[in-house]
Amino acid sequence: MVSLPQVAVVASSAILRFAAFVFLRWIPGHHFVPLISTALVVYLSSLFALSRSTGDKPVADRKDSKHPQNDPTRTPAQGDVIKTLLTGLPSASSPLATRFTTLVNIVLALLAFDFLLRGHVLYPANDLALSRIGYVSPTTASLLVREPDPKQLPLVIFYQDETQEDVSQWVEEGAIYALDEATDYTTTVTIKNLNPGSNYRYSLSNNHTGLFTTAPLPGTQSANRLSFLTSSCMKPNFPYNPLSHPLRLPGIEKMTEAMNKLPSLFRPAFMLFLGDFIYIDVPQRFGSSVSHYRSEYRRVYSSPSWTASQDSPAINLPWIHTLDDHEIANDWSKGNTTDPYPAAADPFVHYHVSVNPPIPPMPFASPENTTYFSFIHGPASFFMLDTRAYRSEPAQPNSTILGSAQLQSLLAYIARPEPAEVRWKIVASSVPFTKNWRVGTTDTWGGFLNERRSVFEAMWRAERELGVRIILLSGDRHEFGSTRFPDPTLGLTAQETLPDTAGEGLHEFSVGPLSMFYLPIRSYRQTDNEDVAVKYIPDGNTKYGLIDIDLRDERVDTPSGKSVVVSSSVLTYSLYVDDDVVWKYSLSVPLPGFEAVAVAANPPSRHPLLPPGKVLEDKTDPDSWDIMVKTAIGQVEDVVRGILRQMTDIRDRILKAERLD
Structure with missing residues (x-):
């Protein structure tokens, strides 16, 4: 018995x-x-x-x-x-x-x-000495410096154009005379008077060095091109390896290796990292004080993965950051005054906001209370949302994910005409816009559908009237999902809104994690014709997107049904899983003159549509149920x-x- x-x-x-x-x-x-x-x-x-x-x-x-x-x-x-x-x-x-x-x-x-x-x-990383480049404009570069050793002060900053023939000639930008615990021994330096579209190196008197490239001058030929990375979510040494360094981030190493294999023309200008840089509550929250949050940032920056590549270390890539929940607390929706938000915001401001892009020209709030940003780089204009600090309880009649000031600033940005060379407006959110994720939907824009509708209506109107195309980028879900949101005024047929189809509409690309777990269950599916599924790829502990924008000739169908070749600004999204491209998608914006070509072909009854998206490459296996079941078995x-x-x-x-x- x-x-x-x-x-x-x-x-x-x-x-x-x-x-x-x-x-x-x-x-x-x-x-x-x-x-x-x-x-x-x-x-x-x-x-x-x-x-x-x-x-x-x-x-x-x-x-x-x-x-x-x-x-x-x-x-x-x-x-x-x-x-x-x-x-x-x-x-x-x-x-x-x-x-x-x-x-x-x-x-x-x-x-x-x-x-x-x-x-x-x-690894408390109290002795971390750090330097990294943040936002880079055509004439400036923001440099974050951390130096806890008082013997290294004053810390002198030098820079040099890489084309400089005399490598001994450096320009002194300035010196740092004092650093203290109030900012966790960090400060920022803005290197000024730089030449647009040029390669530079910088050097500090504590032997820290790095490279950066300034943005192109608006209106020039080089301003028609841009490549950048996007991802979210990373946790050191996961999946766990007992023989690995506990602070190692395998995703950063895989990404760096893949980017170093690209031709120099396609190398990314920056990383747009959309939240969960740290996981304060995973696998265990050890505290909620300022010191606990600071130590998590220091550990991530102490990872050997930043310098694992000798030829082109990851630390040389400028990173631009948004905030998400695990940098505060899981599914945070209690504003920016409730504990532990003030403690969580302290290192986020010192390590990230301090070298992020400038705040929008019309923030509709005081600058010291603004953690959303806007900038232009080449052919694209960016608005980086904060979907945590100002949100209210989701799924309520008057729920807001942005707060009044940020919403007004975003709407003003969407309606703003852009310079002639800017043909893309890119809105970055830490959480997905789509409601197709059926698990934790209320933590995304799916819990704020009224506000989402107001934003989408402004975006559809801007695409019709401004001659630009709007792209949505997001993270958070530890999966990849591409979704399109068709303008209701287009009158698309049921066939044109079927799941897993390329086509018309605002496009969202949501990707993660850079180095973390992925969900073993399938949680994304289309339920109506508002959020049309383009592609869903859940597997992979390392996923990131490479976005490349360039000018080239594209074959476009006119309203008459005829096909013409027009010069276009083309955005190509390449999804990487580990260090391999598994999916590619393209969108385009015909340059001025396309309307005349289209009218000559057959006068349309309305403004020509932006061309539908196209799948360029798909290396993923078919995901029909029989294949999935057989694979699982x-x-x-x-x-x-x-x-x-x-x-x-x-x-x-x-x-x-x-x-x-």
């Missing part, structure tokens, strides 16, 4: 192993560490109770001439070994198997604690076969060792 301690051993062992696997490889949720700890205590206690109830001497040690202990063909012992390895139950005939399976469970718990604590305890079979092979091998080794004894 099965005893209660036996049930407890089997149940606690199974829970511990499953929880440890999920925690270390799938989702590092904060519930798993207490669960693993409790399961280990129950397992060891139940194991001890079983050993007391069966006596001090195991059955295997009793002399029995009918079943000699050293008989290599003894099948009951083989079955006991397999059962012990799979269930965690002690084996009366194989003490070595019992010790081994107990050790496995203890090691799994220790690995979970190693992932939780090693980086936090051993095949993966399960492979895993089971591998486990059985390993168990058989371990069993044979244990039996061999016991025969030798």
